[in-house]
Amino acid sequence: MGPSVIAGMAGAPLRYPQSALAPAGPVARSEFQLIQLSLVIMLGVFVAVTAAFAYTAVRYRSRPGNLAPASAVDENRRLEIGWTLVPLILLVVMAVPTVKDSYALTPPDTPRVVDVRVIGHQFWWELQYTRLGVTTANELVIPYGRKIDLSLTSADVIHSFWVPRLAGKTDLNPGQLNTAWIQADRPGVYEGQCAEYCGLGHANMHIRVVAVTDREFARWVDGMRHPRVTPASALAKRGMALFGQVGCSSCHTVAGTRFHGQLGPELTGMGNRATIAAGTLTNTPAHLRRWLANPPAILPGSTMPDLHLTGSQISALTAYVESLR
Amino acid sequence: MSDAREAAGALAFADGAHERARFGMWIFLSAECAFFACLIGAYLALHGRTLGVPGPGALFDIPVTLAATLVLLVSSLTMVLAVDAIEREAVDALKGWLATTAALGVTFLGFEAYDFADYWARGVTLQGTVFGSSVYTLLGFHGLHVAFGIFWILSLLRACAALTAEGAVKTYLASLYWHFVDVVWIVIFSVVYLVGKAT
């Protein structure tokens, strides 16, 4: 798993990694085609109207001394019918694909091979692979070339799931379940973020979709189901002990251990993820140390408090979290 | 002579004022209609979420509410008689009918208070469920309108001594308002109580 993430990131960096104009899947592509069609028609309208306006303004500009009352034409039936009908026709041209896409992009009632429950939290994403029995956070690993069904809800306020290169937004409403689907054409990492204002951490609530091959996906699932439970190094072992003592485990779950906290993101396989802190920092030991030292300083509004850890505690916890693979 | 006519013309502004007041009242009541439509709409969207407390079917006691409805309907009739008394310039009758209307309004509020106490005792609280929140809010706003109507009628009664064209318009406006509050109740009684009981 690890290498594929690196590979995904190693590709030439995109100039606009969150661009809706660089679709990488069928949903975003349909949306992009509609954006293109409407943009072209609307630019045409803008140019035509502005040209008519500018021509009129220049031609009938009053010259000095000429204050004679202007011609008093105030009606022209044929013209008026014309500028009612032409916009109507243009609208129909856009309405047809719009209605078609509205239905086509709605996910079917029967879920497909991979379905993920996306639960929004202030300010992170809980990702449950319901049929695979795997839970992770903030990095959605999917097999590329396959349709992935999402069912979305929220544990607190309204959030919105937006990975522009794969699909437009779907809101996460508390108490309700929405559906959507995504598909990535190629392996790679697709960036996104929460698009409905959800509080102080809204700007930093990133989501990353990591698209891998079927085989890599199967290996990843296997790894998540059977994680390495006991760390190898002595430092990491000390970190594991601390994890239970200083309070980490009251919020975080690590599969296969006795840590079953429910409030924070699942940390199973954390060492494999490319980012920490809801996508704000890359996952390096140095960043993890900075994060553990004072989370709210990095993510305003973060519910993870500053636990006032000592330097050696932070080192041990860092080693343990990095060992979760 | 021309001065007198001009003075009369100047007062035309004040005369038109009565027409405008009635017109304005109608417009205000149509905004009120939109407001109650929102309250009723919200109630209809939320009333199924009872979370274990008695829902509309189990909660509402139609005979009691029907009695309250009749009281309010009769109060509309007495209000009509009050307006009629103005047109006949019968001050005593006017006072009598206004007082009756206010008394019937108070009776209605009494019924409503009784109902609220009953619902509350059976576990439907303002805070516990959104069903409770929406039903109390809808009925409460209607009750508040009735209360304001009573305040209005009592103020009219106090001002009755000066029974003038001015006073007539004021009574007419109050009667419009009172009938409106009554009509809203008919809608609430049908949509909330009768339909709620039936489903």
Added chain:
Amino acid sequence: MAMALGRAATAAVRLRAWSWLTTVDHKRIGILYLVTSAFLFLVGGFEAFLIRLQLIRPDNHLVSSAMYSQLFTMHGTTMIFLAVMPILVGFMNAVMPLMIGARDVAFPRLNALSYWMYLAGALLLNSSWFLGGAPNAGWFNYAPISTGAYNPGPGIDFYDLGVQIAGIGTLMTGINFLVTILAMRTEGMSLMRMPLFVWTTLITSLLIIFAFPPLTANLFFLMFDRLAGTAFFNVPHGGDVVLWEQLFWTFGHPEVYILVLPAFGIISEVVATFSRKPLFGYASMVWAVEVIAFLSFIVWSHHMFPVGLGPTVNTMFVLTSMAIAVPTGIKIFNWIATMWGGRIQLTTAMLFAMSFIPTFVVGGTSGVMTALAPADMQFHDSYFVVAHLHYVLIGGTLMAVFAAAYYWFPKITGRLMSERLGRWNFWLVTVGFNVAFLPQHFIGLWGMPRRVYTYGPGLGLSFWNALSTVGVFILTLGILVMVMNVVHALRRGEAAGPDPWDGRTLEWSTASPAPPYNFARLPRVRGRDAFWEQKRSTERELWPVDRHIHLPSPTPVPALMALGLLVAAYGAIFRSIPVVAAGLGLTVYGIHRSMFDVDPGVIVTPTEEGAA
């Protein structure tokens, strides 16, 4: 001696203040609206300035996330509820009764009440900065982030009650203007002879009357949730967070047209006047306004495409939303046709009105794009929408407001603004606005959501955000020139005379500023463009001047009622039932007084100038 003089001067000031506090004259109330809303426009603009300063570069730390959320919330709320809408109401007050040849509005005291309630709401909302923090959930204030569970501070209470009080004031204005226009037109002013600005005021009033009640209900629900613990938006108790969105946008979309239709009216007046031609397609203009108003009530869910209402609901709202483009297009074409064949005088007012046309077309066409639900899944809540709404509200409404300011300033104050400064004002605003907001379309398409206090350099949008901020610098300069121009004109502006623009409508037929009774003899109207026709008619008006004009007398009661609501609101925010009771008691006392006080009014005799 000096002391006595000083005392006399103070007394005079006190008397003047008292006369403003008690005025029921629509023209003076209009001035109160315009001054207050212009000030609040500067406040909202300052908030926008700070927002753009924060976004000038990635990972900026000028303001915190907490401060930023208050800034964007107060910017939107201030601009929509406290600046732009009341500026338009101010112009309506200042000129609409003059345009229909009336001596006042239908309910002068109610008119004063509307203003004082607006002021109370504005004071309440803006005092939140000093009393525990401003509201911070965005101007549309979605639940549940606005409920007590997620937002325990007082900010949202300030929003809820401030908007509620100002909103009910606006509702009164709607009722007042509707009755005024339908019942108080002068002889011969039939509906189809009314100036377009009067038509748009009429239709806007209708929108207000039916759009504000859903807002009122919604704000009550939220208030009860926060103050009394009801469960409307409390999900564990069965609450429904989408209910807020539905009710809010049921109000919110007509609100957009409450802000835009009066602008259409202003543009129609200014373009016709300075093209020196009657408005082209008058009947279709009226029809278009009516159709737009009707459609505005059945398009609200286009603000909610990603909410998950399903493809059928979305499709219905796609089609109704797209349909609005047709009547809007008709209006644009009619304005161009009005200019066609005219003698276009490029006054500052006309420049703003003309610049409205292309910029509003940008806002309109991007509006059509956002109506296409699947495409909107990408636009929604991104900077594309921020760009779109600013093209509509600045490029549309604000350009019209500037045009109206230059056009009617002489009527309201009796003085002309400087055309030279006006040109600076126009070019700085137009260039600054486009530099600020054109790039935001792409910032959104390239993936920047709105309401983020910061963004990473990796997003690739550093340059474009910096450019947008530079645009705001230029725009700000333009606004400052406008302020200078107003100050300059008030101190030593040229006297305007009654009809500086060779106007077409009745407000230009009386003195500038108009006397308290507006017209010494009520005009009789024989066609559209009543004053234009009158000036060119050889017939003189033979009927006599009214020598005894009955006007309503001033009263402090409306201000007192609004004060009561303000006190009650503070009581509610700081959870003190006695204060709430005292405030409401004051208001109910005011209602009682207004119902039963007999207003003898005052009889005024026009002066000779007024009669001229």
